[in-house]
Amino acid sequence: MTFECVNIHFSWIIFSDETLRINMKKKDKITSIEVAQLAGVSQSTVSRSFSPESPVAVKTRERILGIANKIGYQPNAMARSLITQKSNIVGIVISNVTTNPFYPEVLDLLSRKFQQNGQKVMLFSVHRDQNLDDILPQLLEYQVDGILITAATLSSAMAFECQRWGTPLTLFNRYIPDSNASWFCCDNVAGGRLVGQMFIDSGHKSPAFLAGNEDTSTSIDREKGFMEIMVENGVKALKEVGNYNYNDAYAAAVRLVDRPDPVDAIFCANDIMAIGALDAIRSAMNMKVPEDVSIIGFDDIPMASWPSFNLTTVRQPVQSMVDDSVEDLISRINTPEKPPNHKVIMGELVIRGSSRISI
Numbered sequence: 001m002t003f004e005c006v007n008i009h010f011s012w013i014i015f016s017d018e019t020l021r022i023n024m025k026k027k028d029k030i031t032s033i034e035v036a037q038l039a040g041v042s043q044s045t046v047s048r049s050f051s052p053e054s055p056v057a058v059k060t061r062e063r064i065l066g067i068a069n070k071i072g073y074q075p076n077a078m079a080r081s082l083i084t085q086k087s088n089i090v091g092i093v094i095s096n097v098t099t100n101p102f103y104p105e106v107l108d109l110l111s112r113k114f115q116q117n118g119q120k121v122m123l124f125s126v127h128r129d130q131n132l133d134d135i136l137p138q139l140l141e142y143q144v145d146g147i148l149i150t151a152a153t154l155s156s157a158m159a160f161e162c163q164r165w166g167t168p169l170t171l172f173n174r175y176i177p178d179s180n181a182s183w184f185c186c187d188n189v190a191g192g193r194l195v196g197q198m199f200i201d202s203g204h205k206s207p208a209f210l211a212g213n214e215d216t217s218t219s220i221d222r223e224k225g226f227m228e229i230m231v232e233n234g235v236k237a238l239k240e241v242g243n244y245n246y247n248d249a250y251a252a253a254v255r256l257v258d259r260p261d262p263v264d265a266i267f268c269a270n271d272i273m274a275i276g277a278l279d280a281i282r283s284a285m286n287m288k289v290p291e292d293v294s295i296i297g298f299d300d301i302p303m304a305s306w307p308s309f310n311l312t313t314v315r316q317p318v319q320s321m322v323d324d325s326v327e328d329l330i331s332r333i334n335t336p337e338k339p340p341n342h343k344v345i346m347g348e349l350v351i352r353g354s355s356r357i358s359i
Contacts, residue, residue: 122144194347205235219244257285271300274354312353
């Protein structure tokens with residue numbers, strides 16, 4: 001037994017393929033100490049070689065990574081975080097992921113972008129009956145480097161709590177006034193104005209707005225822009241609430257047309273509500289779209305372009321919002337003293353067959 005150990009030790013020094021084969025049989029888990037011995041460097045140099053931003057000579061890094069790959073070594077991310085004081089994990093908080101097709105696409109783009117920048121993603125899904133202020137402290141306990149919130153509402157008090165913890169916060173398509181959070185939004189007010197002006201130009205006399213969740217900045221701002229155009233043109237518009245879901249929007253659309261003075265146009269605060277409204281007008285009320293009622297949504301989810309819906313909508317600049325949000329959060333993780341960034345990006349009105357247009 002003693003002789004065998006000596007041989008193994010000697011083979012480690014000359015770094016033979018046979019020794020690697022024996023070593024992998026003998027060892028359950030390869031350590032950074034063994035990689036360091038094989039490479040003839042310190043253990044700290046091995047650790048730094050797995051961090052792209054750390055100053056390690058190119059040839060040294062290549063040798064270490066080659067040895068690690070050959071003997072099956074994987075660095076311990078948790079142990080490295082104790083040294084660097086960074087977890088390389090970003091928390092994404094999202095809600096409505098199963099009820100609104102817009103957000104799975106956003107989540108996929110965000111995850112890909114973070115991974116391209118060397119960040120892992122920890123996903124927190126918030127249900128409609130959960131309070132984000134109660135859940136966020138749990139996320140902070142995981143020592144994430146930063147937090148990105150989309151499709152959820154956070155109070156200004158909790159935004160400042162993130163600042164107290166030293167955790168940068170970025171909001172996607174929502175904002176908290178007078179907070180320390182960055183935010184990147186579609187210009188929802190301008191989008192609402194685009195829709196309102198289209199209804200006016202097309203001769204609609206009885207328009208309505210179908211709101212989402214009334215405590216969200218997205219629905220509030222889309223309503224604001226839409227109603228501004230109505231007031232400017234002396235048109236009184238009705239309002240119903242669809243809570244950003246298909247079933248509530250379906251019922252709300254029925255109420256809007258099943259009245260003595262039915263509406264002739266409905267602007268829905270998102271596409272999934274617009275699809276619910278469109279189905280209600282056609283099926284429940286046996287009316288025609290757009291001949292009897294024009295329907296316009298917001299987001300431009302893939303379903304909007306399906307022939308069965310052919311939905312006119314405001315397309316959100318998703319890729320620009322994703323790129324800016326990720327770049328901002330990573331920048332503030334690396335430079336904590338950097339101030340928050342706020343940016344509003346213009347959307348695009350996509351005209352399809354669910355709305356009448358002026359000739």
